[in-house]
Amino acid sequence: MEPILLYGFPAGSSMGLVAAFEWLGNPYKLCRVDMFGSMRDPSYRRLNRRVETPVLITDEGNVVTETMAIASWMEARDADRRISFDPLSSEADHMHQLMAFINTGFTSAFSPLWAAMEMQSPDPALQSLLRAWGGDAVVERHDRLEEMVGDTRFLIADHPTLADGVLVGVARWLDFHQVADKARWPKLAALRNRLESDPAVAYATALENGQLKEGGGACTGHVELSDVIERYGLK
Ligand SMILES: N[C@@H](CCC(=O)N[C@@H](CS)C(=O)NCC(=O)O)C(=O)O
Missing domain, CATH: 3.40.30.10 (Glutaredoxin)
Structure with missing residues (x-):
């Protein structure tokens, strides 16, 4: 099957x-x-x-x-x-490192924003706190990821890999939660544009x-x- x-x-x-x-x-x-x-x-x-x-x-x-x-x-x-590399190569190590960062610290930074949005019984004070906390965390994690982006067209290579797949579904949450203008992180913005226009x-x-x-x-x-x-x- x-x-x-x-x-x-x-x-x-x-x-x-x-x-x-x-x-x-x-x-x-x-x-x-x-x-x-x-x-x-x-x-x-x-x-x-x-x-x-x-x-x-x-x-x-x-x-x-x-x-x-x-x-x-x-x-x-x-x-x-x-979409990957020889498991014994340095590219594979680099890809796993980026995927792990995106799937943990980067993704979890959005958790307070989701919690504020999906709260069953709205509590404005707590929601405002969660938004402030989540917003700061998202900005800080974007700063760190921007530092990790190299000169290749996609995250690890000149073609998309699993690391780009793990990133692209989550990166758009920056706009969804209206945290900041993506142009604040030029390398990430260029990468997202490339990925979002990929067929x-x-x-x-x-x-x-x-x-x-x-x-x-x-x-x-x-x-x-x-x-x-x-x-x-x-x-
Ligand atoms: N650790 C899981 C997290 C998956 C996850 O958080 N999925 C979200 C959608 S992106 C979800 O299903 N959320 C359900 C909910 O928020 O109720 C993974 O990496 O696959």
């Missing part, structure tokens, strides 16, 4: 993994997950008890959660090294928005979430 990537909308980090599957080029399927709807149904916990996307159903029917684990799964199957990212973004767009041909279709849970979820 083909692996199935479950991606969340709206504005999920998993959009970048959809783009990475496109760059990889091996056949795969997708499954849409409404993070404010079907993901909240108790049945989703059969796939991921932490109630998060992304989730990967592997070609052997196993469930893999966590972005870094899914990226590792893809890396191990990237026989032509389209695979445009395809993944369109899918996330519920629009049909021609992809590169590797995606062989969508699967319903209820079918995925029934077939591959914990019994």
Whole structure:
């Protein structure tokens, strides 16, 4: 069977993994997950008890959660090294370092902003505190990432890799939460412009928005979430 990537909308980090599957080029399927709807149904916990996307159903029917684990799964199957590097190379070390930073410190800086936005019983004082705290953290993490961006066209190389996939779904949260003008970080802004005009990212973004767009041909279709849970979820 083909692996199935479950991606969340709206504005999920998993959009970048959809783009990475496109760059990889091996056949795969997708499954849409409404993070404010079907993901909240108790049945989703059969796939991921932490109630998060992304989730990967592997070609052997196993469930893999966590972005870094899914990226590792893809890396191990990237026989032509389209989105990764020889595991013993310095480029691979550099890519893993950037992916780890983006998936931890960089991504988690946005957590207070999400918490303020999604608060069930609004508490203006706490929301304002969370926004200030999150905003400062996001700016500081952008400063650090800007320092880590080199002279290549994409994060590690002149073509997109898994590191770009991990970045692109999250980087746009800067605009979504209106933290700062992206031009404040010129290297990151140029990288984001390049990534956002990449056909695979445009395809993944369109899918996330519920629009049909021609992809590169590797995606062989969508699967319903209820079918995925029934077939591959914990019994
Ligand atoms: N550590 C997880 C975090 C995944 C995560 O936070 N996913 C978000 C979407 S980008 C989510 O599902 N959030 C659910 C929620 O906020 O309720 C990973 O790296 O995959």
